[in-house]
Amino acid sequence: MDKNKAEQVIKILTEALPFIQRFSKKICIVKYGGAAMAKDNLKYSFATDIALMKQVGINVIVVHGGGPQIDKELSKVNIKRNFVDGIRVTNEETIEVVSETLNNIVNKEIVDLINSNGANAIGIAKNDKSYIEVKKYSSSKTDYGYVGEIINIDTNYLYELMNSNYIPVIAPLGYDQNNNVYNINADSAASSIASHLSAEKLIFLTDQQGVLNEKEELISSLDFNEINKLIDKGTITGGMLPKIKACLDAIEKNVKTAHIVDGRIQHSVLLEIFTNEGIGTLVKK
Numbered sequence: 001m002d003k004n005k006a007e008q009v010i011k012i013l014t015e016a017l018p019f020i021q022r023f024s025k026k027i028c029i030v031k032y033g034g035a036a037m038a039k040d041n042l043k044y045s046f047a048t049d050i051a052l053m054k055q056v057g058i059n060v061i062v063v064h065g066g067g068p069q070i071d072k073e074l075s076k077v078n079i080k081r082n083f084v085d086g087i088r089v090t091n092e093e094t095i096e097v098v099s100e101t102l103n104n105i106v107n108k109e110i111v112d113l114i115n116s117n118g119a120n121a122i123g124i125a126k127n128d129k130s131y132i133e134v135k136k137y138s139s140s141k142t143d144y145g146y147v148g149e150i151i152n153i154d155t156n157y158l159y160e161l162m163n164s165n166y167i168p169v170i171a172p173l174g175y176d177q178n179n180n181v182y183n184i185n186a187d188s189a190a191s192s193i194a195s196h197l198s199a200e201k202l203i204f205l206t207d208q209q210g211v212l213n214e215k216e217e218l219i220s221s222l223d224f225n226e227i228n229k230l231i232d233k234g235t236i237t238g239g240m241l242p243k244i245k246a247c248l249d250a251i252e253k254n255v256k257t258a259h260i261v262d263g264r265i266q267h268s269v270l271l272e273i274f275t276n277e278g279i280g281t282l283v284k285k
Contacts, residue, residue: 015274015275015276016274016275019273019274019275020056020057020274023057023058023200023201023273024056024057024058025057025058025059026058026059026199026200026201027058027059027060027061027162027194027197027198027199027200027201028053028058028059028060028061028199028200028201028202028203028273029060029061029063029190029193029194029197029199029201029202029203030050030060030061030062030063030190030203030205030269031063031064031065031186031187031190031202031203031204031205032046032062032063032064032065032110032205032263033064033065033066033067033186033205033206033263034065034205034206034207034263034264035207035263035264036205036263036264036268037064037065037066037068037106037263038068041266042263042264042266043113044113045266045267046113046205046263046269047110047113047114047116047117048117048267049267049268049269049270050062050114050117050119050121050167050269051114051117051118051119051167052270053269053270053273054119054120054165054167055118055119058273059162060167061158061162061167061168061169061170061193061197062110062114062121062167062168062169062170063170063172063186063189063190063193064102064106064107064110064169064170064171064172064186065172065186066101066102066105066106066171066186067088069101069105069106070088070097070098070101070102073097073100073101073105074094074097077093077097079093079094079097082094084141084142084144085141085142086239086242087137087142087144087147087185088144088147088183089142089143089144089145089147090144090145090146090147090182090183091145091146092145092146094145094146095145095146095181095182095183098173098183099125099173099181099183102125102171102172102173103123103125103171103173106171107123107124107125107169107171108123110123110169111123111169114167114169119167120165120166120167121166121167121168121169122161122166122167122168122169123169123171124168124169124170124171125170125171125173131153131154131157132150132152132153132154132170132173132174132175132184132189133150133151133152133153133174133175133176133177134148134149134150134151134174134175134176134182134184135148135149135151135176136148136149136176136182137149137182146180146181146182146183147182147183147184147185148174148176148182148183148184149184149188150174150184150188150189150192150193153192153193153196155196155197158193158197159197170189170193172184172185172186172188172189174189185242187204187242187243187246188242188246190202190204190246191246191247191249191250191255194250194255194258195249195250195253195254195255198254198255199250199255199256200255200256200257201255201256201257201258201259201273202246202247202250202255202257202258202259203258203259203261203269203272203273204243204246204247204258204259204260204261205261205262205263205268205269206239206240206243206260206261206262206263207262207263207264208240208260208262209262209279209280210260210261210262210279210280210281211230211236211240211244211260211281212235213230213235214233214235218280218281219281220277220278220280220281220282221281221282221284222281222282222283222284223283223284223285224248224251224285227244227248227283231244240260243260244260244283246258247260247283248283251283251284251285252285257282257283257284258282258283258284259272259278259280259281259282259283260280260281260283261279261280261281262279262280265279268280
């Protein structure tokens with residue numbers, strides 16, 4: 001290694017050290033989805049990031065989505081995708097495909113990728129019936145079928161896994177009191193899990209830079225008042241709206257900070273956590 005490269009490595013490590021010290025033993029929830037889940041180079045850099053976080057002492061939990069994979073499996077059995085207000089309408093046929101896809105395809109791939117980087121990831125998906133308890137999501141406008149709202153999480157089980165050096169990789173599936181499986185919005189699931197664990201950080205990987213202003217420029221930091229103004233003005237809309245609401249909900253329930261980060265950038269999770277500038281939008285109280 002030449003002298004300039006060596007100095008660059010030393011600079012990076014020196015800048016990261018105070019963050020490593022600050023977040024060691026703290027809990028960080030990472031919501032994984034979008035482009036970061038679709039492109040091979042981004043998949044591998046994500047898995048490396050998660051393994052490294054655990055290696056330096058951060059108790060990291062991954063909560064994943066799986067929309068494109070679910071759509072692909074539904075099309076194989078001629079079931080049309082059906083969304084109302086951004087929520088997947090999930091009838092009896094659909095929930096079978098959703099749960100099997102999240103459990104047997106998406107969750108397994110993420111666990112294998114993280115483990116191939118020397119970490120100990122463990123999948124929590126369809127067969128963990130006692131772990132996430134839900135009730136049916138109610139709406140006056142639409143019957144969404146097997147879509148659930150989290151009402152309880154077995155946090156002791158998660159603490160036990162983290163203390164045993166595992167990285168829990170959680171599919172957004174839950175069960176009601178009659179053992180029926182339900183699909184959960186992955187952003188809501190990540191927010192709820194972070195809240196139940198009073199996490200230090202909640203990080204959402206998205207297909208955007210972060211939250212943008214009217215001039216399409218990145219806003220690096222936002223508080224509650226600023227967010228409400230941007231929502232009222234219609235600046236925050238579409239797919240960013242549920243993520244921002246999930247951030248607000250988590251922060252109202254004991255999560256220290258939430259971050260919306262561009263998952264299309266390699267090693268975006270590490271750049272957000274271990275650098276002075278970060279790369280996305282920080283949401284704080």
